[in-house]
Amino acid sequence: MLTIYHARSGGLVKAEGESAISEAVWVDLVCPSRSEELLVERHLGILVPTREEMAEIEVSSRLYQESGAHFMTATVLHRSETARPESTAITFILTEKTLVTVRYAEPRAFPIFLSRAEKGDVAAGSALAILLGLLEAIIDREADIIERLQADTDRLAHSIFYMKGGTATRTRRFDVILKQIGQAGEVASKLRDSLLSLGRLLTYLGQITAQRKDAESTREQIRMAGRDVQSLADHLGYLNSRIAFLLDASLGLVSIEQNQIIKLFSVVAVVLLPPTLVASIYGMNFRFMPELEWTYGYPLALLMMVLSAVLPFLYFRHKGWL
Structure with a gap:
């Protein structure tokens, strides 16, 4: 799906038609067809990366400059409310006037940012402003997931160390608790990968803005986002240690029961x-x-x-x- 946005009065409005791509401030490609990719490539003079290219993990394949545009790919967590959260790669292509996003999932950060941008609640007058707004929405969303993960680990700790009931009941509950600890560890692992990719992207973006001599306020906004990512990564490291402790404690208690x-x-x-x-x-x-x-x-x-x-x-x- 191809969606085109123009900047109007500080907000974003949808635009229709092939000619609208050249004047777009944001082009959003969601599970694009080959014809949609060719359309964007023809009007903006860039090559849209394939899904396989977006999945590559080398830094040189995720952060690079080509044809005057900067290509930045980050890993983002989505479907975090479900029992099986998933990671997806999102590519941000920053040209002089247009931001192109290529994605094959619907992270909640995108509709959250779009809702605010259409109302004029966030800056969306340029491609760089939209990119920063999207990154901040993604970081805020992952901060919420980390907060929920911390609440889950608190609940698991209480269930483990204050468990009541007979041996049979405790054994059944330990079976459930071990699965929940595994799920928490899986979410934490995916979050770590996401924060790592976001941190690299922000570092690269900071270098771009320094070379282009963008406004100091913009560069400070990038540095602040980088500090937020670092603080979230530090807190996630603590949660990872706690999840490992809860796993060891659970296995120890199961061993005692046996x-x-x-x-x-x-x-x-x-x-x-x-x-x-x-x-x-x-x-x-x-x-x-x-x-x-x-x-x-x-x-x-x-x-x-x-x-x-x-x-x-x-x-x-x-x-x-x-």
């Missing part, structure tokens, strides 16, 4: 061994066993079996093994 079960079976086996020995002795078919002819032989054998089971049990209780 050891308790194994210990119980071991104690039961030891407690039942002496009565089994007594029963085995008197179950032998020897011709000469005087106890078999004795009136109190059977009660005595039962008493020996009970005592041989109770005494080890009391010993284990005394040692604190039960």
Whole structure:
């Protein structure tokens, strides 16, 4: 889908028609067809990167200058509200007058920025201003995701260390908790990749604005966005450490639960061994066993079996093994 925007009175308005591309301040390509790519390439004199080229991870493939335009690709997290958040590559192509965005997903930062820009709440009078506005919206969105991730880790910590219920209930809940910890770790990993790519993009953009001698306020805005990304990355590092701690704690508690079960079976086996020995002795078919002819032989054998089971049990209780 090809959407064209023109700057009007500080805001953005949609424009229609092929001729509108040449005067556009922002051209948004969402899952573009080849004909749409060719249309943009013809009017703006650039080569739109393919989806495969956008997925390349080398810095030289993500940040470069070609035909007078600057190509910048960042990884952005989307579908974060679902059980399976995803990462997507978005390419920003900055020309002298136009910003071209190429994407194959719908991160929420884009409609959020567009809603504000159409109302004139954010600066959108130039391609660079729109690029900065989009980057700030993406950073704000990822900050919200990090805040939600922190709330999730707080809830997981409470569930792990203040868990109630019997062994069976605790085992089932640990199964769920381990999956949730894995999901939190997956989100944190994707966020780290995204913040890393955004940090590199902002560094590259800062170099561009310094070479072009853009306004100091614009360069300060870029530096501020870079500091925001760095602070988010630092906080995310703390969350990663906490998620790793919660995983270790959960596995440790699961191991303790398993050891308790194994210990119980071991104690039961030891407690039942002496009565089994007594029963085995008197179950032998020897011709000469005087106890078999004795009136109190059977009660005595039962008493020996009970005592041989109770005494080890009391010993284990005394040692604190039960």
